Amino acid sequence: MATSESEFNPDLLLAHKLPETQYTYNERDVAIYALGIGACGEDAVDSDELKFVYHRDGQDYIQVLPTFASLFTLGSMTRLNFPGFKFDPSLLLHGQQYIEICRPLPSKASLINKVSLAGLQDKGKAAILEIETKSYEQGSGELLCTNRTTVFLRGAGGFSNSSQPFSYKNYPSNQGLAVKIPQRQPLTVCEERTQPSQALLYRLSGDYNPLHSDPEFAKLAGFPRPILHGLCTLGFAIKAIIKCVCKGDPAAVKTISGRFLTIVFPGETLITEMWLEDLRVIYQTKVKERNKTVLSGYVDIRGLSSSL
Numbered sequence: 104m105a106t107s108e109s110e111f112n113p114d115l116l117l118a119h120k121l122p123e124t125q126y127t128y129n130e131r132d133v134a135i136y137a138l139g140i141g142a143c144g145e146d147a148v149d150s151d152e153l154k155f156v157y158h159r160d161g162q163d164y165i166q167v168l169p170t171f172a173s174l175f176t177l178g179s180m181t182r183l184n185f186p187g188f189k190f191d192p193s194l195l196l197h198g199q200q201y202i203e204i205c206r207p208l209p210s211k212a213s214l215i216n217k218v219s220l221a222g223l224q225d226k227g228k229a230a231i232l233e234i235e236t237k238s239y240e241q242g243s244g245e246l247l248c249t250n251r252t253t254v255f256l257r258g259a260g261g262f263s264n265s266s267q268p269f270s271y272k273n274y275p276s277n278q279g280l281a282v283k284i285p286q287r288q289p290l291t292v293c294e295e296r297t298q299p300s301q302a303l304l305y306r307l308s309g310d311y312n313p314l315h316s317d318p319e320f321a322k323l324a325g326f327p328r329p330i331l332h333g334l335c336t337l338g339f340a341i342k343a344i345i346k347c348v349c350k351g352d353p354a355a356v357k358t359i360s361g362r363f364l365t366i367v368f369p370g371e372t373l374i375t376e377m378w379l380e381d382l383r384v385i386y387q388t389k390v391k392e393r394n395k396t397v398l399s400g401y402v403d404i405r406g407l408s409s410s411l
């Protein structure tokens with residue numbers, strides 16, 4: 104148990120206001136992110152992926168992958184601190200990510216993030232903490248996207264003061280649910296190998312958690328070597344869905360939900376299976392070398408090309 108009963112104070116915790124953060128990005132950040140999630144990693148002239156890392160003079164702007172939105176949360180997620188609730192940050196794992204895109208992401212922008220606590224559950228052996236980030240364009244004040252980041256805090260559960268485990272959630276119960284994988288054959292499957300240096304490249308987008316780069320830190324956290332960022336795995340999976348289901352159009356993606364089921368090591372091969380249910384793509388991603396399902400979730404899309 105990471106907190107003694109006297110340390111957990113739900114009134115203090117729920118009254119706590121998280122500070123606003125800012126995030127400014129440009130085309131260079133967009134391209135570095137796309138390389139970090141494997142764009143053009145196997146073929147430098149891949150016509151489906153080149154547009155995410157390069158645009159010729161005279162062409163329209165570089166295109167932005169919808170999972171780039173997950174980076175907007177970095178400012179608040181790297182400094183998590185709550186009065187009335189303590190945990191060991193070295194035991195934190197990314198559990199789930201939910202992203203709602205209100206309109207396609209511009210290739211450069213300055214954003215204001217409004218951050219709030221969206222949930223906290225006592226699961227006994229762990230605590231589940233959820234942080235919501237709403238990103239508004241500076242100037243217009245228009246809402247661009249919402250992220251909900253769920254972190255799984257190993258060893259931080261068992262803090263409830265009553266016999267009923269503490270549970271707080273302030274968002275609709277149908278959002279970001281664990282998915283049921285269909286029993287039928289998938290509509291389509293995409294296989295892509297991550298590079299042994301994938302996490303070292305991905306971290307340059309701003310997630311410098313040593314869990315993904317430092318062998319000693321990874322061992323202290325309970326892993327034999329550094330593991331891949333969950334959001335990097337999610338980026339690979341959603342890029343595969345855009346390629347295989349959305350005909351390469353990143354603007355087709357409306358909502359993304361993913362649950363990280365087990366760890367991925369950089370260098371492993373990701374196989375993403377996809378099923379279509381109306382305008383929802385259900386997906387699961389497996390690591391080929393260990394035959395383990397590492398991620399599952401859904402993507403809601405805005406429409407479908409008739410050729411599918």
Ligand SMILES: CCCCCCC/C=C/C(=O)SCCNC(=O)CCNC(=O)[C@H](O)C(C)(C)COP(=O)(O)OP(=O)(O)OC[C@H]1O[C@@H](n2cnc3c(N)ncnc32)[C@H](O)[C@@H]1OP(=O)(O)O
Nearest residue numbers: 176177180196197198199226255331332333363364365366
């Ligand atoms: C830009 C900011 C990013 C913020 C994150 C910063 C740090 C980033 C770190 C990473 O990227 S870590 C790498 C990515 N994440 C992972 O690799 C985690 C992979 N998943 C696991 O290893 C396991 O699933 C787990 C999280 C350790 C949980 O497994 P465990 O066997 O311990 O749990 P269960 O007994 O099955 O379930 C207990 C309880 O918790 C609920 N639950 C389980 N898994 C998750 C999950 N991934 N997300 C949310 N909730 C989860 C589960 O439903 C059970 O609840 P009840 O059903 O009992 O109510």
